[in-house]
Amino acid sequence: MNTILVTGGAGFIGANFVYYMLENHPDTRVICVDCLTYAGNMSTLAKAMADPRFTFYKQDIRDRAGINAIFDREKPDAVVNFAAESHVDRSIEEPELFVQTNVLGAQVMMDACLAHGNIRFHQVSTDEVYGDLPLDRPDLLFTEDTPLHASSPYSASKASADLLTMAYYRTYGLAATISRCSNNYGPYQFPEKLIPLMIANALADKPLPVYGQGLNVRDWLYVEDHCKAIDLVLQKGQIGRVYNIGGHNEMRNIDIVKLICAQLGKPESLITYVTDRKGHDLRYAIDPARIHAELGWLPETAFADGIRKTVQWYLDNRPWWEQIVSGEYRNYYERMYANR
Numbered sequence: 001m002n003t004i005l006v007t008g009g010a011g012f013i014g015a016n017f018v019y020y021m022l023e024n025h026p027d028t029r030v031i032c033v034d035c036l037t038y039a040g041n042m043s044t045l046a047k048a049m050a051d052p053r054f055t056f057y058k059q060d061i062r063d064r065a066g067i068n069a070i071f072d073r074e075k076p077d078a079v080v081n082f083a084a085e086s087h088v089d090r091s092i093e094e095p096e097l098f099v100q101t102n103v104l105g106a107q108v109m110m111d112a113c114l115a116h117g118n119i120r121f122h123q124v125s126t127d128e129v130y131g132d133l134p135l136d137r138p139d140l141l142f143t144e145d146t147p148l149h150a151s152s153p154y155s156a157s158k159a160s161a162d163l164l165t166m167a168y169y170r171t172y173g174l175a176a177t178i179s180r181c182s183n184n185y186g187p188y189q190f191p192e193k194l195i196p197l198m199i200a201n202a203l204a205d206k207p208l209p210v211y212g213q214g215l216n217v218r219d220w221l222y223v224e225d226h227c228k229a230i231d232l233v234l235q236k237g238q239i240g241r242v243y244n245i246g247g248h249n250e251m252r253n254i255d256i257v258k259l260i261c262a263q264l265g266k267p268e269s270l271i272t273y274v275t276d277r278k279g280h281d282l283r284y285a286i287d288p289a290r291i292h293a294e295l296g297w298l299p300e301t302a303f304a305d306g307i308r309k310t311v312q313w314y315l316d317n318r319p320w321w322e323q324i325v326s327g328e329y330r331n332y333y334e335r336m337y338a339n340r
């Protein structure tokens, strides 16, 4: 049986990937390594915990000895590194943590792969490593050859990990690939991020805090399409290669927030324009031509369907996010949004 080790599997995309792999690869064991930061949630993995093909380790990826012990014991055939600090606003508050987890943690994972016989390593990265594109040049898209030009401590830490991954491939021959995906949305996304935050606030009739004028553009992809793309890169991707993942679905923030209001039957008067994010990237847009041409990947979920499913998921799973927004998250929210 094939064994795949997934880091960050108690977070949003990692958990969706765990379920994707368990469902689509009946001969695969999934080992999850996650230290359960504020963003990690065992209730997300409750169903997986009941599956004999799934094993969970509460483990920090920065801890070499702990990681090596798991490799010795589980002997993974492949590693997919999702574990990261993932929120731009938090990176502006606490950049050092982002360097530690996103760069040094990734290095520990790569070293463990090399030390255990050059295990196949996939680094989950982001389109944010390319910086941003102008709003008035819709013809420009990020390709894999676009120079790295990160704007936030978050994106700089992800870009650093990408550079290290490519250096490990070139120097040590690490069997590595990288994928750079656009903004994801779907079930189990932590409510600090745009879409779940707006859904949770709207349902509570709270203000919907739109940064600046809400004109920034993101290229949204349904999380399951991302999982499928990573699986393909893992199976068929060329070693040493970067693959962009995105769905040609550019939307302005304000239009997303209005759509959520409409779906929930809430008034747009809840929308409140607040002080802009520092260094706020204007526009992200991915050119996914390579992954389409080489691996045959195309997104399958249209945004209209994906956002409807996502809103419905948050309606159907209130305990999951209500537990989060009623806890420590309240302090974060107060810190980030009061007097903004």
Ligand code: NAD
Binding pocket: 007, 008, 009, 010, 011, 012, 013, 014, 033, 034, 035, 036, 037, 038, 039, 040, 041, 059, 060, 061, 062, 081, 082, 083, 084, 085, 086, 087, 101, 105, 124, 125, 126, 127, 158, 180, 181, 182, 183, 184, 185, 190
């Ligand atoms: P998330 O914040 O929801 O989850 C991150 C997970 O990593 C959590 O379970 C957390 O407990 C775990 N983690 C954090 N630090 C750790 C450490 N030191 N050791 C072990 N586990 C640790 O993040 P997400 O949105 O699911 O993103 C997952 C990955 O995908 C990240 O690498 C992110 O950069 C990348 N990505 C995210 C998006 C997006 O739209 N969310 C888009 C492109 C790429």
Ligand code: TYD
Binding pocket: 087, 088, 089, 183, 192, 193, 194, 195, 197, 209, 210, 211, 212, 214, 216, 217, 218, 253, 277
């Ligand atoms: P976010 O979900 O944090 O993802 P990223 O910054 O990685 O793209 O934010 C998406 C967009 O929504 C971004 O342009 C910032 C904006 N935004 C708001 O306007 N208000 C909010 O409360 C949040 C969290 C984000």
